[in-house]
Amino acid sequence: MENGKPKAKTSHTLNPVPCLIFDPESKNxxxxxxxxxxxISSLAATCLNFLGFEAPEDYDESVLKFK
Known part of the structure; x- marks a missing residue:
């Protein structure tokens, strides 16, 4: 509370957060x-990979490794 009003908490956690991918048609x-x-910044490259695109060089690394 600040001046009697609720204050937004804008801090971020450094705790690990799981990343789950549901792909029922996976072919390994x-x-x-x-x-x-x-x-979380790695998810942009991951989404592009799932869509069949290579992530740009300046993106953080994907959480996926393709065979």
């Missing part, structure tokens, strides 16, 4: 990487 084309340091 990829595996999940267990590399340290990946975060």
């Amino acid at each position: 084309e990829y595996t999940m990487t267990d590399k340290e340091g990946l975060g």
